[in-house]
């Protein structure tokens with residue numbers, strides 16, 4: 001397509017602009033000139049020159065005016081477009097040097113002719129074919145007749161126009177403008193279209209070679225474009241990488257329980273587990289492992305739905321104090337069994353728009369973790385507080401704590417600081433914090449964590465008091 005590229009659009013744009021501006025200018029000039037002043041005056045002054053020289057010749061001549069004028073015309077013929085006439089005081093044409101070539105002029109408006117002749121000025125007159133003539137006139141010295149020197153208006157217009165220095169200048173300017181606009185188009189192409197073309201070429205390499213980045217250079221817009229494209233390319237790579245990681249993480253996590261299920265069921269089948277006790281133990285392990293797997297798959301599904309924004313929040317005005325109290329009650333026995341003090345200090349809390357079920361899941365996991373990783377005799381404390389902007393709920397324990405290195409990873413899928421503990425812990429999967437963070441994120445909040453190895457850990461959930469958008 002002709003306007004398919006930036007360059008051709010530039011060319012077309014400048015072309016149209018040039019033609020429009022110059023065309024409008026020229027049209028205006030033509031109208032102005034044709035109507036009056038410069039051109040008219042130029043014609044008149046030429047006619048006046050002819051008239052004056054004829055008058056002079058007639059005045060010097062001893063013969064009658066007609067003969068004097070004729071003699072002067074013969075001696076010094078004016079331009080072929082100039083028509084010389086003599087008209088009597090009553091409007092009768094006595095002499096017309098173009099009588100044979102042109103139709104007669106209409107002198108019905110005698111008064112106008114007389115006035116022009118008397119003032120030696122100029123005027124317009126129509127011929128029998130209604131064409132306009134410009135004329136000047138003067139009284140002849142030796143008679144009552146009037147000398148008329150005329151010239152057709154239209155005929156003269158174009159010719160005079162091209163001979164006029166001003167018009168010639170205008171044409172030169174037009175040609176110059178056309179050249180300038182061509183040069184401008186080329187420059188603009190260089191300035192605008194070329195960087196974009198180059199950018200498009202480079203953007204093409206993003207798709208073909210993995211990890212490629214576009215150099216950030218050139219004009220501001222292409223730099224911004226390069227940055228945006230690079231970001232996009234990184235995002236795409238990250239999401240591809242996380243997809244690969246996900247598949248390998250999940251298959252790795254499923255492998256362990258599957259291996260033991262397979263091992264123990266084989267033991268039953270091939271008779272390695274021979275006694276009823278051994279068979280029973282094998283069956284128990286198989287049940288436990290398959291339960292663990294089922295739990296993990298369910299948690300993965302939850303996580304996928306949360307991350308994919310499929311799962312929407314069911315927002316209700318929520319009394320966080322009651323919610324936390326419920327969590328504490330649910331885990332009280334658990335804490336007691338681990339000989340950990342579970343303390344909950346709740347003062348008045350403002351209501352918050354939240355999904356109570358999902359928030360409960362968050363705090364259940366945080367408190368459960370705190371109990372799980374705190375040695376007997378320790379303490380787990382829930383302390384919520386609120387200000388004008390947000391509610392903060394801190395879950396602090398006096399447990400083993402974590403190193404900075406672990407803190408950076410605990411929110412990752414399946415990450416558990418002590419992997420060997422996992423087998424003993426039975427059904428824990430390392431997905432708890434990942435899910436918790438996702439739920440809090442859906443509430444437009446954040447989870448922060450601070451920990452000192454050997455001294456304890458504090459997780460803090462920040463929930464903004466401005467309500468989150470449902471499910472977004």
Ligand SMILES: Nc1ncnc2c1ncn2[C@@H]1O[C@H](COP(=O)(O)OP(=O)(O)OP(=O)(O)O)[C@@H](O)[C@H]1O
Pocket residue numbers: 365369370373397399400401402410415416417418427428429430431432433434457
């Ligand atoms: N309060 C804490 N003190 C020390 N370590 C913690 C604490 N909370 C979490 N962790 C560490 O972070 C890891 C991840 O926690 P997360 O809740 O995600 O998984 P999990 O509790 O092991 O398993 P799940 O929650 O799925 O049952 C834990 O395994 C543990 O190593």
Ligand SMILES: [Mg+2]
Pocket residue numbers: 365366368369428432433
């Ligand atoms: Mg947990």
